Amino acid sequence: MNLFCLLLLTVNYKLPHERPRYCTMGLFDFFSKEKKESLDKGLEKSKESIFGKISRAIVGKSTVDEDVLDELEDILISSDVGVGTTVKIIKRIEERVARDKYTGTSELDSILRDEIATLLTENKSLDFKDSFETENLPKPYVIMVVGVNGAGKTTTIGKLAHQFTKRGKKVVLGAGDTFRAAAVDQLKTWGTRAGVVVIDHGMNTDPAAVAHDAVKKGVEMNADVVIIDTAGRLHTKVNLMNELSKIKRVMQKFLPDAPHEVLLVLDGSTGQNAVIQAREFTKATDVTALAITKLDGTAKGGVVIGISDEFKIPVKYIGVGEKMDDLQVFDRAQFVDSLFKK
Numbered sequence: 001m002n003l004f005c006l007l008l009l010t011v012n013y014k015l016p017h018e019r020p021r022y023c024t025m026g027l028f029d030f031f032s033k034e035k036k037e038s039l040d041k042g043l044e045k046s047k048e049s050i051f052g053k054i055s056r057a058i059v060g061k062s063t064v065d066e067d068v069l070d071e072l073e074d075i076l077i078s079s080d081v082g083v084g085t086t087v088k089i090i091k092r093i094e095e096r097v098a099r100d101k102y103t104g105t106s107e108l109d110s111i112l113r114d115e116i117a118t119l120l121t122e123n124k125s126l127d128f129k130d131s132f133e134t135e136n137l138p139k140p141y142v143i144m145v146v147g148v149n150g151a152g153k154t155t156t157i158g159k160l161a162h163q164f165t166k167r168g169k170k171v172v173l174g175a176g177d178t179f180r181a182a183a184v185d186q187l188k189t190w191g192t193r194a195g196v197v198v199i200d201h202g203m204n205t206d207p208a209a210v211a212h213d214a215v216k217k218g219v220e221m222n223a224d225v226v227i228i229d230t231a232g233r234l235h236t237k238v239n240l241m242n243e244l245s246k247i248k249r250v251m252q253k254f255l256p257d258a259p260h261e262v263l264l265v266l267d268g269s270t271g272q273n274a275v276i277q278a279r280e281f282t283k284a285t286d287v288t289a290l291a292i293t294k295l296d297g298t299a300k301g302g303v304v305i306g307i308s309d310e311f312k313i314p315v316k317y318i319g320v321g322e323k324m325d326d327l328q329v330f331d332r333a334q335f336v337d338s339l340f341k342k
């Protein structure tokens, strides 16, 4: 970032929240550098685990042969990439190696990175605009957040509220997880931190009524975004389906096209368990976007690759820490780069 941009950043307190009119490039370079550093740091454990296993697998081998590919297959599966996606990746590498029989093992890292990046970026149905920009979205844009208890739903909602308000957007939160003790209070704490309105009816009340009132408040306040928390009970698929459809039905009485987004929050540190939950929730409701949390502090970051490949639903956000700013808009190419670049 040049000195002129730095000066502007210092003198205009609004700049961190608003897109500056001048030297946009410099300022955004600065933000994306920070984002990349936090992503690199968040994925450290996953990366160490994958590269540690790859280095051990190629000891004493100079070319990528069938044995190396078999080992690589095991490594990717044990790194939570998932069987189906691993098979696709290995097939791609096999084809590449077949073209050049003497591919050196030292090139394996970069081949792996290229092939995974190509696999993920080829699927254009996973593309989406910067999810914190609301200009072209319905107003208020209603996000219903679903996921099992402890996946990081409430924290993700708090982080989202913070990211939106940082960009000058008006946000309303609905404390619809009326089942778990402390969930309402936790959401209120996040709401206060982010400086947004929180609609709550207390514990053991009807979540659909909370959703209705939050949407109503959002319309009255001319809010940009309304985010509704829900209880994460996966007791039976039918109950979950009924509960979520009721919440939708009731908010639609006030805003017929709500919710505009159903965001499923998955705990990335649970690896394949997150994949199972994604399958269950996508059967129970129309999930339109995914947020994968707790990728810091786990070696299971590979799960994001499998999920991005298996579900034709975009991973929109990833959680790489507990702080307000540790929720990132998911960038597939950048993610693969952070995970597989030595």
Ligand SMILES: Nc1nc2c(ncn2[C@@H]2O[C@H](COP(=O)(O)OP(=O)(O)OP(=O)(O)O)[C@@H](O)[C@H]2O)c(=O)[nH]1
Residues within 6 Å of the ligand: 147, 148, 149, 150, 151, 152, 153, 154, 155, 156, 177, 180, 183, 231, 232, 293, 294, 295, 296, 297, 318, 319, 320, 321, 322, 326
């Ligand atoms: N390290 C780390 N911790 C996270 C992240 N996201 C959430 N957490 C932590 O995960 C724990 C559970 O998060 P909650 O937001 O309470 O989970 P929840 O899904 O709302 O849980 P319920 O309210 O029970 O449904 C909290 O201690 C959070 O601080 C993340 O990206 N990284």
